[in-house]
Amino acid sequence: MVTVELxxxxxxxxxGLTLNTNAQWLARRLTALGCRIxxxxxxxxELGEIVDAIRDCIKRGVDVVITSGGLxxxxxxxxxxxxxMALNRKLTLNEEALKLVKACYKRLFEEGAIGTPELTPExxxxxxxxxxxxxLENPVGAAPGVLVEAGExxxxxxxxxxxxxxxxxxxxxxxxxxRRTGNLFSKTLVIETSCNDESSLARILKxxxxxxxxxxxxxHAEKFDRMEGIPITVTVHGHTQQQVKAMLRKxxxxxCEKLRKKxxxxxxxxxxxxxx
Amino acid sequence: MVTVELxxxxxxxxxGLTLNTNAQWLARRLTALGCRIxxxxxxxxELGEIVDAIRDCIKRGVDVVITSGGLxxxxxxxxxxxxxMALNRKLTLNEEALKLVKACYKRLFEEGAIGTPELTPExxxxxxxxxxxxxLENPVGAAPGVLVEAGExxxxxxxxxxxxxxxxxxxxxxxxxxRRTGNLFSKTLVIETSCNDESSLARILKxxxxxxxxxxxxxHAEKFDRMEGIPITVTVHGHTQQQVKAMLRKxxxxxCEKLRKKxxxxxxxxxxxxxx
Numbered sequence: 001m002v003t004v005e006l007x008x009x010x011x012x013x014x015x016g017l018t019l020n021t022n023a024q025w026l027a028r029r030l031t032a033l034g035c036r037i038x039x040x041x042x043x044x045x046e047l048g049e050i051v052d053a054i055r056d057c058i059k060r061g062v063d064v065v066i067t068s069g070g071l072x073x074x075x076x077x078x079x080x081x082x083x084x085m086a087l088n089r090k091l092t093l094n095e096e097a098l099k100l101v102k103a104c105y106k107r108l109f110e111e112g113a114i115g116t117p118e119l120t121p122e123x124x125x126x127x128x129x130x131x132x133x134x135x136l137e138n139p140v141g142a143a144p145g146v147l148v149e150a151g152e153x154x155x156x157x158x159x160x161x162x163x164x165x166x167x168x169x170x171x172x173x174x175x176x177x178x179r180r181t182g183n184l185f186s187k188t189l190v191i192e193t194s195c196n197d198e199s200s201l202a203r204i205l206k207x208x209x210x211x212x213x214x215x216x217x218x219x220h221a222e223k224f225d226r227m228e229g230i231p232i233t234v235t236v237h238g239h240t241q242q243q244v245k246a247m248l249r250k251x252x253x254x255x256c257e258k259l260r261k262k263x264x265x266x267x268x269x270x271x272x273x274x275x276x
Numbered sequence: 277m278v279t280v281e282l283x284x285x286x287x288x289x290x291x292g293l294t295l296n297t298n299a300q301w302l303a304r305r306l307t308a309l310g311c312r313i314x315x316x317x318x319x320x321x322e323l324g325e326i327v328d329a330i331r332d333c334i335k336r337g338v339d340v341v342i343t344s345g346g347l348x349x350x351x352x353x354x355x356x357x358x359x360x361m362a363l364n365r366k367l368t369l370n371e372e373a374l375k376l377v378k379a380c381y382k383r384l385f386e387e388g389a390i391g392t393p394e395l396t397p398e399x400x401x402x403x404x405x406x407x408x409x410x411x412l413e414n415p416v417g418a419a420p421g422v423l424v425e426a427g428e429x430x431x432x433x434x435x436x437x438x439x440x441x442x443x444x445x446x447x448x449x450x451x452x453x454x455r456r457t458g459n460l461f462s463k464t465l466v467i468e469t470s471c472n473d474e475s476s477l478a479r480i481l482k483x484x485x486x487x488x489x490x491x492x493x494x495x496h497a498e499k500f501d502r503m504e505g506i507p508i509t510v511t512v513h514g515h516t517q518q519q520v521k522a523m524l525r526k527x528x529x530x531x532c533e534k535l536r537k538k539x540x541x542x543x544x545x546x547x548x549x550x551x552x
Contacts, residue, residue, distance in 0.1 A: 011492060011494065012494060012496065012509070013303075013316070014303060014313050014314070014315065014316060015303050015304070015307040015313055015492075015511065016299075016300045016301070016302070016303030016304035016305075016307060016313075017304075017464065017494075017509060017511075017548070018300075018496075018498075019295070019297065019300045020296055020299065020300065020316075021295065023292070023296065023318075024292045024294075024295045024296065025292070026292070027289075027290060027291050027292030028291070028292035028293075029292075031291045031292060037290050037291055037292075038290070038320070038325075039290065039317065039318065039319050039320075039325070040289070040290060040296075040317070040318040041315065041316070041317050041318075042299075042315065042316040042317075043315050044314070044315075049314075049315070056332075072474055072475075072497060073474055073475035073478045074474060074475075074477070074478040074481055074482075074494075074495055075478060075481065075482040075485065076481075076494065108473075113472060113473070114472070114473045114476075115473075115476075115539075120475060122475040122476075122478040122479070123475045141497075142475070159497075160497070160498070161497045161498045162498060188293065196389060196390070197384075197389070197390045197391070198348055198349055198350060199348075199349035199350075199396060199398040199399050199418070200390075200391075201350070202349045202350040202351060202398040203398070205350055205351065205352075206350075206351045209351065216287060216291075218287065218288060218293075218350075218352065219350060220288065220294075221348060221417075221435075221436075221437045222294075222436070222437045222438060233288070233293060235291070235293075263391075272293070
């Protein structure tokens with residue numbers, strides 16, 4: 001399985017100014033694409049902190065680290081410098097990235113959104129990439145994404161602005177990960193139970209997790225919206241829809257049977273994507 | 277300054293089933309109370325992962341690590357076992373915690389919310405704490421919070437259910453951190469600018485950060501709701517309201533002056549707490 005660690009960068013996240021929705025969005029997408037997210041780390045816009053965090057990923061031997069944030073034109077955008085330090089690569093002007101940045105400011109100037117199309121040092125900074133990087137065109141903003149392969153690890157850098165992160169992911173990374181995971185994917189179902197005491201569900205979950213060790217089965221004391229009782233989620237991986245559906249049916253049947261034996265009901269079973 | 281690392285625990289967070297609102301809530305509160313959050317880490321409900329993450333905090337020399345999640349009755353609630361392993365302390369039945377758990381299930385039974393007040397092994401598990409722990413009464417749930425002092429580091433464990441985490445924080449930790457920081461606190465103002473090009477703000481922010489190195493000044497390419505132009509946030513620490521206000525006035529005046537020189541306007545200045 002392809003292991004991925006998320007490194008979300010930004011003091012605004014660490015001090016709580018901004019809610020880290022990027023981490024959740026990436027985690028859902030990557031999980032659905034069959035990747036195994038191993039950890040999410042959030043650090044301040046401090047060079048040493050970012051370098052340390054990337055080096056930790058290398059030490060832990062993950063396949064891919066995806067960073068978000070710190071690609072912009074301001075002084076506190078330090079991600080690419082940190083990546084180049086952690087990977088021992090030079091930071092150099094990438095011609096392909098420069099073309100993308102130029103084209104973006106030209107377009108914004110022609111649309112009247114900015115006062116000058118000039119490539120100031122702040123704008124040019126967004127084309128300074130670690131040697132050997134592949135820039136990923138940003139369809140909705142100035143800073144390109146970056147993909148660097150360095151031996152065993154792939155480092156992918158995305159901007160922190162959610163709509164830019166999503167657009168780059170959808171344009172470039174969806175197919176990239178499908179290829180890397182060999183079209184593995186995952187699906188999550190939600191069982192709404194009639195039970196309101198998580199401690200009563202503990203044994204059912206324990207038993208079912210033993211019977212189906214390949215599934216991720218979890219109760220949620222914090223209910224999803226408008227649910228009467230505690231929900232249980234079941235997540236399963238597979239290579240075909242048929243295989244995943246069959247496995248989910250087997251597991252949810254077993255859970256519902258065990259719920260009934262304890263005097264609880266399975267109120268309904270929902271696709272997780274539809275409730276959240 | 278008291279340094280704090282947040283360790284949010286739960287596979288549901290890592291795979292994106294749940295949005296990590298606890299991290300933001302804690303980060304805001306702790307920052308306002310004058311703490312310096314250094315990093316936020318999210319790991320799966322896996323014993324080895326949690327132990328490693330706590331040991332990393334010890335290595336990094338933070339003053340306090342606050343965990344959320346993994347205190348409940350289910351098999352995948354492993355936080356306290358991990359803390360006891362990371363700190364080399366035995367996990368033992370804590371009499372004070374046991375009393376709290378008992379009282380909670382007695383109350384829930386009397387209210388008709390659950391079928392039995394009996395202390396099952398799953399329920400008793402919530403009173404197994406690392407030796408030397410102080411349980412923190414949970415006003416709205418079964419699992420008590422935990423505070424352990426171990427040499428240089430304090431480990432505080434909170435439940436993952438947001439309303440329980442918040443209630444324990446407000447009852448026990450607000451005063452605890454006020455004491456530890458010597459009543460230091462912070463305040464954030466938001467300047468709404470008329471500028472829509474972050475690269476034009478870069479130099480202003482760079483200059484102002486040099487003049488006021490003790491402040492955290494940042495532009496946000498992702499706008500806050502209903503803002504026309506890119507906002508700039510200014511965060512300042514101090515021991516008195518007067519001191520903090522004076523500092524914020526000085527900094528926002530300087531930023532607005534520099535905006536005007538570049539042909540932009542400061543549309544308005546808001547208290548951050550009021551817009552988010």
